[in-house]
Structures are given as structure tokens and as C-alpha cells.
Amino acid sequence: MFHDLAPQLFNGLVLGAFYAIVAIGLSLIMNLTGTINMAHGSFMTLAGYLAYSLVLRGTSFWFALIAAPLIAVIVGIAVERTLVRPLYRREPFYSLLMTFGLSLMAEEIFRLIWGPNGVPFSAPAALSGAASLGFMTFPTFRIFIVVVLVITISALAFFLTRTRFGLRLRAAVQDTEMIAALGTNTQVLYAVNFGLGIFLAGIAGVLAAGMLGLSPTSGNALLMPAFVTVIIGGMGSLFGSIVGGLLIGIAISMTTLFIPAASEVSMYVLMAIVLSVRPRGLFGEEGIFG
Amino acid sequence: MKVRRDLVLFVAIVVLFACGPLISPLVHIDLSILSEVLVTTLAVLSVNLLLGYTGLPAFGNAAYFGLGAYGAALTVTYLHVDFVTAVLAGAVAAVAGALLLGPFLLRRRGIYFGLLSIAFGQVFYFIAYRYTDVTGGEDGMNFPRPPFGPGIAQVSINQVQFYYISLVVFVVAMIAFRAVVRSPFGRTLIAIRQNEARVRYLGLDTDRFIFVALLISALMAGVSGALFGLLINFAYPLELDWHQSGNFVLMMILGGAGTIWGSLIGALIYVIGKDIISTITPLWQIFLGALFVACVLGFPRGIVGSISALRRIASDDPEDAASNEAFDVSAPIEVGRGV
Amino acid sequence: MLEATDITKAFGGVRAVDNVSVAVREGTIHALIGPNGAGKTTFFNAISGFTFPDHGRVTFRGTDVTRTLNWRRIVMGMGRTFQTPSVFPELTVDENIRLGVRAHAKQAFQLRAPRGAAAAAVDARVDELLGFVNLAAHRGRLVAELAHGSQRLCEIAMSLSTEPVLVLLDEPMAGLAEAETDRIMAVIRDLRQRLGLTVFFVEHNMRVVLALADRITVLDRGKLLAEGSPQEIARDDAVRRAYLGSEVLERV
Ligand SMILES: Nc1ncnc2c1ncn2[C@@H]1O[C@H](COP(=O)(O)OP(=O)(O)O)[C@@H](O)[C@H]1O
Ligand SMILES: [Mg+2]
Numbered sequence: 019m020f021h022d023l024a025p026q027l028f029n030g031l032v033l034g035a036f037y038a039i040v041a042i043g044l045s046l047i048m049n050l051t052g053t054i055n056m057a058h059g060s061f062m063t064l065a066g067y068l069a070y071s072l073v074l075r076g077t078s079f080w081f082a083l084i085a086a087p088l089i090a091v092i093v094g095i096a097v098e099r100t101l102v103r104p105l106y107r108r109e110p111f112y113s114l115l116m117t118f119g120l121s122l123m124a125e126e127i128f129r130l131i132w133g134p135n136g137v138p139f140s141a142p143a144a145l146s147g148a149a150s151l152g153f154m155t156f157p158t159f160r161i162f163i164v165v166v167l168v169i170t171i172s173a174l175a176f177f178l179t180r181t182r183f184g185l186r187l188r189a190a191v192q193d194t195e196m197i198a199a200l201g202t203n204t205q206v207l208y209a210v211n212f213g214l215g216i217f218l219a220g221i222a223g224v225l226a227a228g229m230l231g232l233s234p235t236s237g238n239a240l241l242m243p244a245f246v247t248v249i250i251g252g253m254g255s256l257f258g259s260i261v262g263g264l265l266i267g268i269a270i271s272m273t274t275l276f277i278p279a280a281s282e283v284s285m286y287v288l289m290a291i292v293l294s295v296r297p298r299g300l301f302g303e304e305g306i307f308g
Numbered sequence: 309m310k311v312r313r314d315l316v317l318f319v320a321i322v323v324l325f326a327c328g329p330l331i332s333p334l335v336h337i338d339l340s341i342l343s344e345v346l347v348t349t350l351a352v353l354s355v356n357l358l359l360g361y362t363g364l365p366a367f368g369n370a371a372y373f374g375l376g377a378y379g380a381a382l383t384v385t386y387l388h389v390d391f392v393t394a395v396l397a398g399a400v401a402a403v404a405g406a407l408l409l410g411p412f413l414l415r416r417r418g419i420y421f422g423l424l425s426i427a428f429g430q431v432f433y434f435i436a437y438r439y440t441d442v443t444g445g446e447d448g449m450n451f452p453r454p455p456f457g458p459g460i461a462q463v464s465i466n467q468v469q470f471y472y473i474s475l476v477v478f479v480v481a482m483i484a485f486r487a488v489v490r491s492p493f494g495r496t497l498i499a500i501r502q503n504e505a506r507v508r509y510l511g512l513d514t515d516r517f518i519f520v521a522l523l524i525s526a527l528m529a530g531v532s533g534a535l536f537g538l539l540i541n542f543a544y545p546l547e548l549d550w551h552q553s554g555n556f557v558l559m560m561i562l563g564g565a566g567t568i569w570g571s572l573i574g575a576l577i578y579v580i581g582k583d584i585i586s587t588i589t590p591l592w593q594i595f596l597g598a599l600f601v602a603c604v605l606g607f608p609r610g611i612v613g614s615i616s617a618l619r620r621i622a623s624d625d626p627e628d629a630a631s632n633e634a635f636d637v638s639a640p641i642e643v644g645r646g647v
Numbered sequence: 648m649l650e651a652t653d654i655t656k657a658f659g660g661v662r663a664v665d666n667v668s669v670a671v672r673e674g675t676i677h678a679l680i681g682p683n684g685a686g687k688t689t690f691f692n693a694i695s696g697f698t699f700p701d702h703g704r705v706t707f708r709g710t711d712v713t714r715t716l717n718w719r720r721i722v723m724g725m726g727r728t729f730q731t732p733s734v735f736p737e738l739t740v741d742e743n744i745r746l747g748v749r750a751h752a753k754q755a756f757q758l759r760a761p762r763g764a765a766a767a768a769v770d771a772r773v774d775e776l777l778g779f780v781n782l783a784a785h786r787g788r789l790v791a792e793l794a795h796g797s798q799r800l801c802e803i804a805m806s807l808s809t810e811p812v813l814v815l816l817d818e819p820m821a822g823l824a825e826a827e828t829d830r831i832m833a834v835i836r837d838l839r840q841r842l843g844l845t846v847f848f849v850e851h852n853m854r855v856v857l858a859l860a861d862r863i864t865v866l867d868r869g870k871l872l873a874e875g876s877p878q879e880i881a882r883d884d885a886v887r888r889a890y891l892g893s894e895v896l897e898r899v
Contacts, residue, residue: 122596286431495746496755496756
């Protein structure tokens with residue numbers, strides 16, 4: 019059992035990276051507009067299926083990896099503009115309920131288009147081997163996943179802290195009215211921000227399809243750990259989501275190894291412990307949401 | 309005057325439901341579906357107390373509902389208890405769940421409360437799903453419907469008897485719920501929804517009110533879940549799932565948040581609508597999703613909320629209008645998020 | 648009555664309140680003035696437990712309440728209003744005040760509405776408070792429908808409903824017309840004269856402050872600028888400089 023430890027730990031980190039990127043997307047949307055996007059998992063699934071269809075039609079995996087999330091972003095922004103936007107003035111639970119409805123519809127639509135049972139979607143040949151790191155070997159695709167997720171998160175961090183638009187976005191999270199007064203078009207901010215969240219979900223969706231499988235509900239399976247990630251990391255903290263995601267990934271992979279029946283419950287135990295010590299999560303800031 | 313109007317309406321509805329076994333064959337709706345309406349109303353009321361009256365996004369009430377169902381299923385299967393004991397066991401399980409989660413949920417408000425409810429609510433789902441030896445895991449657990457009480461001979465309850473048991477529980481629950489929301493305690497919950505800071509600045513520990521509201525809510529959801537389990541003789545993990553929580557919230561919004569009748573109407577439309585539509589087409593879930601979207605965008609006050617809003621406009625008497633408003637908290641709230 | 652010592656509260660890098668000490672003596676009307684953003688509301692929040700200060704100590708009636716929860720301070724005899732009236736907009740005036748009276752009578756938690764003498768006592772107290780702020784005529788109306796000044800009065804009545812000995816009023820006259828200002832001024836005078844309460848209030852209007860206050864504390868950019876009697880404050884150079892250019896100076 020113990021010789022499984024290192025690979026399982028690595029698996030945990032890969033899973034954790036997924037949770038982190040999904041959680042960051044959720045967090046972005048939640049922090050700016052107060053919307054808990056219950057359809058986030060559906061956008062992951064959508065990107066996965068789009069990539070699957072693209073590859074099936076002969077495009078390369080690499081093209082699909084970029085194109086599928088972008089198409090999901092277009093769908094996402096359309097949804098945000100038409101359905102979510104009217105709800106920004108209302109209490110946040112209305113948008114939660116609305117996106118929940120969307121996720122129900124999406125699940126059924128995926129079933130109609132791509133069938134109820136899931137489809138095979140595997141990594142391209144170039145990525146399907148295993149890499150030896152001397153003391154042990156890792157599947158190449160999982161290493162690739164980690165690399166892509168790390169690049170994506172770094173790019174996002176750069177965007178948010180080094181570009182004008184990113185800075186405005188962060189300022190808007192603090193105080194929407196002030197930014198509106200300074201002349202930034204808040205509607206553009208909302209749309210871009212939503213799109214950004216969906217893009218992260220899309221990338222994760224395509225990669226997860228290759229690693230965890232693709233079915234009408236596969237994206238939703240990552241949603242609950244992502245919620246827990248947001249809570250553990252602290253709402254509004256990008257860094258918190260990364261740490262939270264990795265912690266949960268490791269907790270889940272370790273319990274899967276030693277006490278399989280408790281694999282999901284372990285993240286709740288972790289969450290309960292963190293909240294007991296730090297009610298706002300590990301890196302939660304005071305005051306953004308009561 | 310308003311009290312009498314409510315009473316007449318209530319008696320009329322109870323009489324109508326009492327004729328359920330006569331009506332059901334005429335409208336081609338199975339009596340068990342009508343039982344389900346009554347039972348589900350309790351769960352919708354439980355969400356209504358937290359979300360509609362107190363303003364807390366209670367998106368985890370399926371946990372208490374499911375605990376109720378499993379509480380009944382486990383005690384019937386392993387301890388061979390009677391019907392009444394099984395329902396009580398379900399209620400106890402649900403309240404115990406709320407006692408466990410309450411301290412975590414209480415710490416936060418608003419959207420974060422919603423997030424915590426969704427996340428924590430799911431823990432029992434995973435337990436039921438994984439703890440296969442005891443709960444049957446994904447397949448759930450089938451269990452027989454036990455005899456009514458301890459001293460009663462081993463005859464199990466038939467469909468009509470079950471219906472009347474549900475009706476009695478429903479009537480008691482409606483009366484109790486109305487008493488709670490009209491009591492000083494209930495008024496304070498409504499005040500918390502409107503302005504929690506002010507309630508605290510009236511010297512009241514709002515955490516304590518919310519905790520008690522959560523326990524009452526869990527109790528109702530637990531009874532509802534236990535009866536539901538006994539109705540279908542089955543407990544399964546999806547009863548505990550956040551989708552189920554979402555459905556309860558939908559029914560509440562559909563009927564009218566913060567109104568007692570709204571919960572009944574929401575449950576009625578949902579349960580019967582589901583029964584009819586899912587026999588016609590396999591795409592029930594698309595209808596359901598569309599219903600969510602339509603309700604939220606076009607109908608946020610719900611049916612009862614819209615009716616009483618109309619009545620308020622039509623009413624010439626400002627006193628009456630005001631007192632209506634005071635008990636009806638269905639208006640969607642505009643929060644200025646700077647859009 | 649209330650002593651706040653070395654209170655500091657920062658938001659991010661900004662020290663909204665920086666090492667401020669104020670003592671409010673029993674039976675006085677004490678004013679807190681200062682330009683917008685001076686930290687007056689933040690200071691009120693710290694002493695009333697809306698937020699906890701980063702440093703410093705608050706004692707109320709001889710007890711250290713620095714980290715006491717806000718609702719407990721109310722039970723101990725503090726009352727407060729907010730800069731934007733904090734009321735229950737969808738309830739009637741009567742209901743608003745009744746909530747506070749019931750809270751004080753320890754009935755808020757009951758599942759049965761009180762009857763008989765208990766109910767009569769509550770009704771009488773509600774009537775009394777309505778009369779005190781002169782809102783009896785509007786008792787059946789929703790607070791959201793009231794004029795701004797009447798909402799303020801309703802809020803004052805609510806903060807009185809818990810029978811405080813000290814009331815904190817955050818800009819009770821902001822944005823009101825002259826006539827309404829006078830109405831609130833009369834109420835504040837009555838708070839001390841008729842009810843014997845101690846009042847600590849934030850105000851911009853120097854006319855009002857000089858007419859009402861026994862003692863004035865001046866904040867500027869989070870720091871304590873001056874404290875003294877109205878005469879001392881009116882003569883103080885630092886205060887004059889802080890208000891330089893504003894129309895307030897001409898009146899002083
Ligand atoms: N919750 C908060 N978060 C961040 N900054 C705040 C917050 N509350 C107040 N401030 C800042 O503290 C300073 C003092 O504000 P405030 O106490 O409201 O001033 P006043 O009431 O004297 O007008 C201002 O610069 C304000 O921007
Ligand atoms: Mg202020």
C-alpha cells in the first residue's frame with residue numbers, strides 16, 4: 019500500500035489543481051456579482067463535449083484545447099448578458115436558482131446530443147505515455163495537465179495584478195459604485211469577468227474529460243469539491259483557492275488510498291476543521307460579504 | 309376580518325383534500341401523488357421559514373429531508389419499529405443533523421450562508437452513497453411500510469390510510485407554521501430578513517433566532533422526508549442531494565416566498581406537473597430547468613405573492629393594505645449592487 | 648458613562664480612526680464633528696460593537712465592552728441610530744417600534760403572542776414612544792412610505808424602545824430640511840430633559856451642534872483634533888483650519 023503513496027499523492031495534486039481552477043472561476047463570478055454559478059459544471063462539460071466533437075471531426079487535440087473553452091465562453095457571455103444580468107439587482111439567491119435551472123437543462127441537452135452514457139475522450143498519442151522521474155513514473159498526460167493548469171493560473175494572476183483591466187476588475191470587487199463613477203463600464207467588466215470564469219472552467223473541462231471521463235454529469239462532479247475549495251481557501255482569495263484545492267486534492271487522494279469509503283467525507287472534515295479555526299477560510303478577507 | 313378569511317380558506321382546502329380519495333379517480337391522479345403533495349408541502353415550508361421569512365438562502369434542506377427518510381428507513385429495517393416511531397426517528401435524525409451543521413452555518417449570512425448550506429448539505433449524501441453496507445449505497449434501501457402504532461396488530465397501512473395520516477400531519481403543520489410566523493418569534497425572523505443589523509441593535513441575539521429557526525426547519529423537513537420515505541417505501545441518496553434542495557426552493561418561489569399558501573401551491577404544481585409531464589415525455593428535466601429560469605426571471609413573487617400584490621393595489625383601505633404587507637414578505641428585494 | 652480609550656481602526660492601509668480617546672459624561676449632550684471621511688461613523692461602529700477596534704478599550708457604565716457583542720451592549724443600555732436610517736421598511740411604524748419594546752420585555756423569543764397585562768404594557772409603551780417622536784398619526788403606515796425625516800424619528804423611537812441610558816445618533820439631521828431639523832433638535836433636547844438620557848451624536852451643521860451640545864469632540868482624518876466646550880471649540884484655531892473654506896466657518 020505504501021509504495022502507492024507517491025503516485026497517489028501526485029494524483030491528489032492533479033485533482034487539487036482541477037478543484038483550484040474551477041474554484042477560481044467560481045470565485046471570480048461570485049465576488050464581482052454575488053452570483054453562485056451553479057451552471058459552472060455544465061460549462062466544463064460543454065467544453066469537454068465540444069473538444070470531443072472537434073477531435074472527432076479531425077481537428078487536433080491542441081486546437082480543441084483552446085477552441086472548445088472559447089466557444090464555451092461565447093455561450094457563457096451570451097447567457098450572462100441575457101439571463102444573469104437582469105438578476106444582479108436582486109438578492110443573490112435568484113441568480114443561484116436561475117443557474118441551477120440552466121444546469122438541469124444543460125444536462126438533459128448533453129444527453130440528447132451526445133447520449134446518456136458518456137463518451138470516450140482520450141489524450142493524444144504524444145501525451146499518452148508515461149514519464150520517468152527516476153524514482154518513479156508518472157502518466158505524461160497528468161504531468162501535462164499540471165503544466166497547463168499552472169500556466170493558466172499564472173496567466174490569470176498576471177492579468178489580474180499587472181494589466182489595467184485586471185486591476186479595474188479587482189477594484190470593482192471592492193467597490194462597484196466607485197468604479198462606475200470613475201467611468202469604467204461596469205457592464206463590460208461583468209461580461210468579461212463571467213467569460214473569464216467560464217474560460218477557466220472550459221480549460222479544466224477539456225483536460226478533465228481526458229483524465230476523469232466525459233458524461234452529461236461529469237462536470238458537476240467537480241462542482242461540489244470546488245465549492246468546498248472556495249470555502250476552505252476563503253472567498254475572494256485566488257491564492258486561497260489554490261491552497262484549498264491542493265489540500266482537498268491531497269485529502270481525497272489519501273483517504274481514497276487508506277479509507278476509500280471516506281474519500282468525499284474527508285473534504286468536509288477538512289472544511290469543518292478550517293472553519294472552526296478560521297471562520298472566513300484560510301485566506302478570506304473580512305467584509306466583502308457579511 | 310382577515311383572520312376569518314384565512315380560516316374559511318383553510319377549512320375549505322382541508323375539506324377539499326379530505327375528499328381526495330373521491331377526487332383522485334375523477335382527475336386521474338393517483339392518491340399516492342396527492343399524499344406526496346401534502347408531504348412535500350412540509351419540506352417546502354421548511355425552506356420557506358429560512359429563506360422566505362428569515363432571508364437565509366437555505367439551499368441545503370434536502371439534507372434534513374433525506375436524514376428524515378433514512379432515519380425512518382434505518383429504524384424500520386434494523387429495529388423493526390412502527391410507523392409513528394419511524395417518523396419520530398426521522399425527525400430526530402434531521403434535528404440532530406441541524407444541531408451538527410448549525411454552528412457552522414450560523415457564522416455567515418447572505419450568499420456565504422448559501423454556499424455553506426450547499427456544501428455541508430452534501431456531506432450526508434456522500435455518507436449515504438458510500439456507506440453501502442448499511443444504507444445500500446447508490447441503490448438506496450427498500451423497506452416495508454410498518455404498522456401504525458406499537459400496540460396495533462401487524463396490519464400495514466394502506467394507501468388511503470396513509471393519505472389521511474399525511475393530511476392530519478399537514479393540517480397540524482400548517483396551523484403550527486402559521487402560529488410560528490405570526491408569533492413574536494416569527495415577527496423577529498421577518499425583521500431579521502429585512503434588516504438584521506437593526507434587530508441586533510434592538511438587543512436581540514440574532515444567531516439564537518436563526519439557530520432555532522434552523523432547528524424548526526430541520527424538524528419539518530425531517531418529518532416530510534420520513535413520510536416521503538414511508539410513502540414510497542424507499543430511501544435513496546438523491547433525496548439528500550443538492551438537486552433536491554434546489555427543487556424545494558423552486559417550489560417555494562413558484563408558490564410565493566414568505567407566504568404559507570405559496571408552499572402548498574408550489575408543491576401541488578411541482579408534484580402533479582412532474583407526474584403528468586414525465587409520463588408524456590422523458591424530457592421532464594428540461595421543463596424543470598426552464599421552470600426555474602422562467603420563475604426567477606418572470607415571476608419572482610410567485611403565485612400567491614402576485615395575487616396578494618394585486619389585491620393590495622386593488623384595496624382602498626390603507627390599514628388592510630398595510631397589514632397584508634406586514635405578513636406577506638414575498639416582494640423580491642432589490643439590492644443595489646451598482647448595476 | 649462611556650469611555651473610549653486609544654481607539655484605532657484601519658481598513659487596509661487606511662487608518663480610519665487613529666488613536667482616538669473620548670469620554671462621554673453622564674447626563675451630557677456630546678457632539679462628534681469633523682469633515683466627511685474623518686472617521687466619525689467608524690468610531691461609532693467601534694464603540695457600539697458594529698465592528699471591533701484594532702486597538703484600544705471601550706468601557707460602558709464601568710464595564711469593559713471592547714469585544715462585547717453589539718446586541719449585548721444594547722441590553723446593557725446603549726442605543727444607536729445609523730447614518731442612513733436603519734429600519735424595517737416593509738413593516739409598519741407601529742410594528743417597527745413594537746419589535747423593540749417586545750425585545751426589551753423579553754417577549755421576542757416567545758412562540759405565543761402575549762395577552763392581558765403583558766400585552767397592554769407593550770401597547771402602552773408603543774403608544775408612548777410614538778407620541779414622543781410625534782408619529783402617532785402615521786402608526787399604520789409602512790416605514791418605506793414615510794418621508795426621510797419621519798424615518799429618522801421612527802429609528803430614534805426604535806433605539807429608545809430598548810430603554811437605553813446612552814443613545815448614539817449618527818448624523819440624525821443629514822439631508823433634512825430646516826423645519827425637519829428643528830423637529831429632531833427638539834427631540835434630542837427632550838431626550839435629556841424629559842428622559843434624562845445621555846446623548847452622543849454626530850453632526851455636520853455647526854448651528855445645531857453649538858445650540859445643542861455641552862461638549863464637542865472634533866475628528867479630522869482619523870485623528871482627534873480638539874475637544875472642549877462649544878465656546879472653546881468655536882475659538883480653536885486648529886478646528887477653524889480644518890473647516891477653512893467651508894460655509895460652516897462663517898457661522899461660527
Ligand atoms: N468598511 C470600510 N471599508 C473600507 N474603508 C472604510 C470602511 N468604512 C469606512 N472606511 C473609510 O474610513 C474612512 C472614515 O469613514 P467614516 O468613518 O465613514 O467617516 P465619517 O463618518 O466621518 O464621514 C473613510 O476614508 C472611509 O472610506
Ligand atoms: Mg459618517
